[in-house]
Amino acid sequence: AQIVRLVDYRPSDFLIDSVELDVSLHPTATQVRATLVVRPNPDGRPGAPLVLDGDELNLKAVALDGRSLAEEEFEASPQSLTIMQPPRQSFTLTVETELNPTANTKLMGLYRSSGNYCTQCEAEGFRRITYFLDRPDVLAVYTTRIEADRDEAPVLLGNGNPVESGSVEGSNRHYAVWEDPHPKPSYLFALVGGRLGRVSKSFTTMSGRAVELAIYVEPGKEDRADYALDALERSMVWDERVFGREYDLDVFNIVAVSDFNMGAMENKGLNIFNDKYVLASPETATDMDYAHIEAIIAHEYFHNWTGNRVTCRDWFQLCLKEGLTVFRDQEFSSDERSRPVHRIAEVKTLRARQFLEDSSPLAHPVRPTQYREINNFYTATVYEKGAEIVRMLKTIIGNESFRRGMDLYFERCDGTAATVEDFLEAFAEVSGRSLSHFARWYEQSGTPRVTVKSHYDKAAGTYRLDFTQSTPPTPGQPNKEAMAIPVVLGLVAHDGSSVEAACEQVDERGVFILDKAADSLTFTGVTSLPVPSLFRGFSAPVKVTLDLPNEELLVLLQHDSDAFNRWQAAQTVAMRHLAALSNGAQVSDEEIDAFSTALCSFMDTDALRDPAFAALVLTLPSEADIAQEIGKDVDPDAIHRARSDMRRRIGKTCSAHLHRFYEELADSGPYSPDAASAGRRALRNASLDLIAAADQAAGEELAAAQAESASNMTDRLAALSVLTTLPGAAREEAITQFGERYRNEPLVMDKWFTLQAAIPEDDTLERVKGLMEHQAFSIGNPNRVRSLIGSFAMLNQVQFNRIDGAGYDFLASIVLRADELNPQLAARLLTAFSTWRMMESTRREHAQRALWTISRKPNLSRDVGDIVSRTLD
Numbered sequence: 001a002q003i004v005r006l007v008d009y010r011p012s013d014f015l016i017d018s019v020e021l022d023v024s025l026h027p028t029a030t031q032v033r034a035t036l037v038v039r040p041n042p043d044g045r046p047g048a049p050l051v052l053d054g055d056e057l058n059l060k061a062v063a064l065d066g067r068s069l070a071e072e073e074f075e076a077s078p079q080s081l082t083i084m085q086p087p088r089q090s091f092t093l094t095v096e097t098e099l100n101p102t103a104n105t106k107l108m109g110l111y112r113s114s115g116n117y118c119t120q121c122e123a124e125g126f127r128r129i130t131y132f133l134d135r136p137d138v139l140a141v142y143t144t145r146i147e148a149d150r151d152e153a154p155v156l157l158g159n160g161n162p163v164e165s166g167s168v169e170g171s172n173r174h175y176a177v178w179e180d181p182h183p184k185p186s187y188l189f190a191l192v193g194g195r196l197g198r199v200s201k202s203f204t205t206m207s208g209r210a211v212e213l214a215i216y217v218e219p220g221k222e223d224r225a226d227y228a229l230d231a232l233e234r235s236m237v238w239d240e241r242v243f244g245r246e247y248d249l250d251v252f253n254i255v256a257v258s259d260f261n262m263g264a265m266e267n268k269g270l271n272i273f274n275d276k277y278v279l280a281s282p283e284t285a286t287d288m289d290y291a292h293i294e295a296i297i298a299h300e301y302f303h304n305w306t307g308n309r310v311t312c313r314d315w316f317q318l319c320l321k322e323g324l325t326v327f328r329d330q331e332f333s334s335d336e337r338s339r340p341v342h343r344i345a346e347v348k349t350l351r352a353r354q355f356l357e358d359s360s361p362l363a364h365p366v367r368p369t370q371y372r373e374i375n376n377f378y379t380a381t382v383y384e385k386g387a388e389i390v391r392m393l394k395t396i397i398g399n400e401s402f403r404r405g406m407d408l409y410f411e412r413c414d415g416t417a418a419t420v421e422d423f424l425e426a427f428a429e430v431s432g433r434s435l436s437h438f439a440r441w442y443e444q445s446g447t448p449r450v451t452v453k454s455h456y457d458k459a460a461g462t463y464r465l466d467f468t469q470s471t472p473p474t475p476g477q478p479n480k481e482a483m484a485i486p487v488v489l490g491l492v493a494h495d496g497s498s499v500e501a502a503c504e505q506v507d508e509r510g511v512f513i514l515d516k517a518a519d520s521l522t523f524t525g526v527t528s529l530p531v532p533s534l535f536r537g538f539s540a541p542v543k544v545t546l547d548l549p550n551e552e553l554l555v556l557l558q559h560d561s562d563a564f565n566r567w568q569a570a571q572t573v574a575m576r577h578l579a580a581l582s583n584g585a586q587v588s589d590e591e592i593d594a595f596s597t598a599l600c601s602f603m604d605t606d607a608l609r610d611p612a613f614a615a616l617v618l619t620l621p622s623e624a625d626i627a628q629e630i631g632k633d634v635d636p637d638a639i640h641r642a643r644s645d646m647r648r649r650i651g652k653t654c655s656a657h658l659h660r661f662y663e664e665l666a667d668s669g670p671y672s673p674d675a676a677s678a679g680r681r682a683l684r685n686a687s688l689d690l691i692a693a694a695d696q697a698a699g700e701e702l703a704a705a706q707a708e709s710a711s712n713m714t715d716r717l718a719a720l721s722v723l724t725t726l727p728g729a730a731r732e733e734a735i736t737q738f739g740e741r742y743r744n745e746p747l748v749m750d751k752w753f754t755l756q757a758a759i760p761e762d763d764t765l766e767r768v769k770g771l772m773e774h775q776a777f778s779i780g781n782p783n784r785v786r787s788l789i790g791s792f793a794m795l796n797q798v799q800f801n802r803i804d805g806a807g808y809d810f811l812a813s814i815v816l817r818a819d820e821l822n823p824q825l826a827a828r829l830l831t832a833f834s835t836w837r838m839m840e841s842t843r844r845e846h847a848q849r850a851l852w853t854i855s856r857k858p859n860l861s862r863d864v865g866d867i868v869s870r871t872l873d
């Protein structure tokens with residue numbers, strides 16, 4: 001397949017100023033007439049032919065300035081339409097295509113979900129609707145007329161503002177016309193037609209304009225959209241307050257659909273969401289679901305400025321909108337909830353997904369330099385590491401310069417298709433700093449490793465920290481250069497007081513920029529041995545190796561003023577024990593006891609002050625985290641045993657505390673999804689998990705009772721999750737009951753699939769195969785497939801990586817089956833193999849064989865072909 005390269009970018013030879021789309025919806029024969037006003041681009045090649053992109057299109061007619069084109073004047077295939085000698089000035093091209101939305105299982109372009117019509121155009125889906133210059137640097141204003149059967153689609157929605165609607169004479173059809181005055185790239189186009197319920201609310205912007213906000217959902221589920229609507233309003237207020245950004249249309253519509261490849265899509269004025277990220281009620285959604293809904297509603301809304309008003313020049317710049325918008329939604333969630341708790345959650349995700357990707361054969365720069373299939377670059381690296389870069393930039397230049405830089409970026413780039421260089425230039429200008437070294441974060445892939453050694457000279461009163469950094473080789477980048485790494489740091493005394501010591505290279509905010517391969521900091525006036533607290537708030541996306549003994553790290557758990565590093569200290573000590581146990585080393589009872597005792601005293605003094613934080617401290621690194629830490633010749637069974645063993649030992653030592661929390665934090669009053677209430681539930685359920693690890697009988701009794709009597713989904717699911725770790729009749733009974741109770745709630749059945757797929761026992765693979773026959777499962781629905789198959793492959797370390805290779809063979813067969821329907825979904829599942837080189841040799845061989853089987857299949861999609869070849873490389 002063809003490779004697209006950043007260095008080959010050149011401006012389009014033509015521009016399209018306006019688009020009039022007339023779409024007449026029909027289940028199998030939708031008619032589309034596109035009227036494009038086209039002109040040669042002054043920056044393009046003069047006299048070039050006009051080559052429009054298509055994808056599986058069926059051309060019905062083509063006319064230029066109203067005249068039907070003769071056969072020799074154009075060339076058409078399902079994949080493109082070429083006008084050989086277009087006029088040298090502005091002209092009108094009219095193209096008619098016919099689509100079959102019912103047969104569109106790729107969920108790209110125009111398709112049907114539960115009978116409703118909807119679209120997905122990012123990245124290259126608009127070319128599945130009509131022939132077009134389907135690239136983000138071609139910005140046009142759009143008018144859309146949508147016509148449909150009144151019974152089939154009483155609701156008709158488009159981008160922008162509604163301008164007209166009415167009946168089609170002499171038929172049961174009706175139409176609506178939508179006008180979007182803001183020039184936009186084709187990937188932001190959307191339309192919806194269907195039977196939908198609606199909730200709405202009016203919002204007044206900072207300059208006093210009225211905007212009608214509405215969310216459309218499956219009829220009967222309107223009350224489950226209230227939380228999303230509230231989150232939308234809070235997002236709008238926040239973006240005005242924090243970034244001075246106001247909304248710019250008369251309406252803002254969100255539609256929830258049940259078949260969707262991504263989380264959601266920021267189409268101008270008409271966001272389309274995976275219903276998983278809209279619908280919530282206490283009975284069907286967990287605290288985590290509520291948090292995700294809030295974050296994704298905010299994310300898509302924030303795209304209105306970072307992505308839509310300022311869009312991307314080409315797809316290599318994807319991080320320009322995604323990294324920045326993730327940063328913005330993270331800041332929003334931090335302001336709405338608890339900042340340290342949210343920061344820890346962000347970092348856990350970053351490590352679990354992005355660090356993993358960065359150490360795998362799929363590693364790539366935040367701004368890739370080439371791709372075969374752009375859909376495969378909607379990755380944790382582009383999104384999450386992209387957000388970390390923006391956060392580091394803010395740390396380096398300071399809050400005030402950061403805000404001024406954002407203002408300048410908006411002012412300068414509004415209405416344009418911009419690049420990462422345009423973005424950095426705004427900050428360099430307002431701060432007066434060169435960002436050319438910093439820009440390497442966009443170019444160099446791999447996670448830097450920073451090693452720190454400490455030296456205390458009591459007689460001289462000096463304390464020295466020696467830093468070294470290195471980044472391992474990644475595909476296409478054998479040699480690495482030093483990065484500009486902001487280290488936010490402080491010194492903590494053993495009694496908990498903070499040490500005031502001077503060091504020239506550390507500014508008054510505690511920021512030191514490590515921009516060489518090696519550097520040292522010397523603090524003077526240090527009268528007793530301090531404990532260094534480094535990378536406070538996780539100030540850079542790096543892996544840190546510290547020479548501190550466990551006892552000193554545990555001083556930080558107790559005393560650091562930085563909550564992130566308190567949590568990190570406990571994680572680091574736990575990880576040392578877990579890695580040692582997994583590698584077959586003996587860890588003495590005294591050592592584990594020292595850790596457990598530190599947890600107990602933390603629980604005594606602090607846990608109830610911030611239960612959400614305490615729940616995070618009590619949760620050990622996951623099996624996948626431990627595998628990543630070990631890095632090679634991984635034996636997932638040994639890791640599983642080690643983690644179970646450590647949970648059991650902590651559960652025993654801390655038993656009294658855990659039981660006390662379990663009782664004191666019992667459910668009181670009606671459910672509320674707010675962060676404080678969610679935190680209490682999180683701590684109580686984390687306690688239950690450790691109780692069960694230490695005492696199966698006690699755990700089973702409590703969990704079975706909770707699964708039965710819980711008044712909300714968070715507690716019910718947590719109880720069932722604990723039960724899944726305890727084989728036996730009680731578990732099977734609880735699983736059956738849950739499945740019966742929620743059989744008509746697809747999003748809850750997803751949770752049921754996930755829990756069962758994650759059971760770390762030998763018969764889980766058979767269970768998963770059996771569940772594929774369940775009436776609630778469907779191979780065509782991405783949420784179902786990800787819940788059952790994706791969870792098995794990504795969450796169940798021991799069973800996916802079975803020593804007999806059956807887990808790999810199973811995933812390979814599903815990938816091939818899914819690829820025939822939905823390549824994006826298949827490619828996503830396939831990324832579960834990206835850890836294969838880390839495994840010990842027997843598993844490695846099985847995985848390689850399964851990957852070969854996939855790669856040899858004829859007619860693989862470009863999506864799967866690209867991932868499988870990079871994974872094997």
Ligand code: DPP
Nearest residue numbers: 122262264265266300
């Ligand atoms: N809809 C996806 C997102 O918002 C891609 N733009 O991240």
Ligand code: ZN
Nearest residue numbers: 299303322325
């Ligand atoms: Zn996004």
